[in-house]
Amino acid sequence: MLVSEEKAAELGVPEIAVAGVASTSTHRQDISEMPDMTTTGAAVTGPKAFDQAGITHDDVDVAEIYDSFTYTALVTLEDLGFCEKGEGGEFVSGGTTAPGGELPMNTQGGGLSYCHPGHFGVFVLIEAARQLRGDYEGDRQVADAEVAVAHGTGGLLSSSSTVVLRRES
Amino acid sequence: MTGRVEDRREEWEGPVPVPTGATVPFWAGTLEGELRYQECECGHRQLYPRAVCTACGAEDPPFEASEGVGTIYTYTVCHVPGEPGFGDRVPYVVGAIDLAEGPRLLTLLDADPDDLEIGTAVGVTFWQVSEKAAIPVFVPE
Ligand SMILES: [Zn+2]
Numbered sequence: 001m002l003v004s005e006e007k008a009a010e011l012g013v014p015e016i017a018v019a020g021v022a023s024t025s026t027h028r029q030d031i032s033e034m035p036d037m038t039t040t041g042a043a044v045t046g047p048k049a050f051d052q053a054g055i056t057h058d059d060v061d062v063a064e065i066y067d068s069f070t071y072t073a074l075v076t077l078e079d080l081g082f083c084e085k086g087e088g089g090e091f092v093s094g095g096t097t098a099p100g101g102e103l104p105m106n107t108q109g110g111g112l113s114y115c116h117p118g119h120f121g122v123f124v125l126i127e128a129a130r131q132l133r134g135d136y137e138g139d140r141q142v143a144d145a146e147v148a149v150a151h152g153t154g155g156l157l158s159s160s161s162t163v164v165l166r167r168e169s
Numbered sequence: 170m171t172g173r174v175e176d177r178r179e180e181w182e183g184p185v186p187v188p189t190g191a192t193v194p195f196w197a198g199t200l201e202g203e204l205r206y207q208e209c210e211c212g213h214r215q216l217y218p219r220a221v222c223t224a225c226g227a228e229d230p231p232f233e234a235s236e237g238v239g240t241i242y243t244y245t246v247c248h249v250p251g252e253p254g255f256g257d258r259v260p261y262v263v264g265a266i267d268l269a270e271g272p273r274l275l276t277l278l279d280a281d282p283d284d285l286e287i288g289t290a291v292g293v294t295f296w297q298v299s300e301k302a303a304i305p306v307f308v309p310e
Contacts, residue, residue, distance in 0.1 A: 028223055032265050032274060032275035
């Protein structure tokens with residue numbers, strides 16, 4: 001539920017602020033139209049949303065990143081700047097993005113392991129918000145998560161949106 | 170340049186293109202061994218064919234004949250068929266070809282994957298799959 005700060009206070013629910021948002025699209029409806037198959041719009045939306053939220057990568061406690069395919073997850077991590085271009089595979093190996101890792105990622109299992117009904121973007125937002133509210137018990141919950149990044153990709157790898165969420169109370 | 174048109178109507182079990190609207194001149198060209206792209210008055214070139222120019226929005230950008238040559242931008246080898254009708258053809262190669270004229274076309278590559286790499290020069294041939302359409306298939310030059 002998206003409400004004003006006043007309404008959130010009135011309801012007495014945990015306040016999760018939308019701290020930064022950016023969206024872009026890079027091409028039309030065909031993969032062959034992608035200007036560069038190793039870069040997505042996340043390279044544009046990531047820096048903008050981070051700037052708006054006033055955060056750096058070190059501030060991010062949990063990442064929920066759209067993963068239609070393994071490639072999508074890796075290229076998006078690179079484009080968002082969590083690692084260098086071409087180093088996404090290395091970045092996720094060794095448990096960096098596992099529960100308890102440096103950057104727990106796709107804590108609901110992601111589209112690859114949980115479900116991908118189409119419009120998966122809403123699931124990355126829901127999971128990011130629930131992590132910040134501390135809804136879970138056990139390994140799934142990232143302890144004391146304050147800043148979450150949710151990233152959605154749509155069209156045919158042609159539309160990108162990054163949302164930075166921050167727990168305020 | 171025109172590409173060879175091979176009659177594959179008997180054996181083809183993959184999807185068959187249905188020419189409609191902006192794609193009619195494109196598929197008509199394929200039956201004659203001609204790969205056509207659209208070149209708008211604004212200078213923008215595009216393929217696949219569309220009813221509007223994706224750069225300026227002008228309607229029905231006219232068709233030009235491509236030389237039918239280009240280079241491999243990237244490719245992948247499919248070991249699991251993506252569509253019914255491709256099952257007995259695995260492994261097959263799908264590539265993105267940068268045409269000499271500029272547009273990039275996603276297409277079948279009829280070749281041994283070992284003979285391909287990014288940048289390989291390729292030329293177009295056509296497999297006729299119906300009365301109305303022949304699909305462009307690229308082969309190493
Ligand atoms: Zn135009």
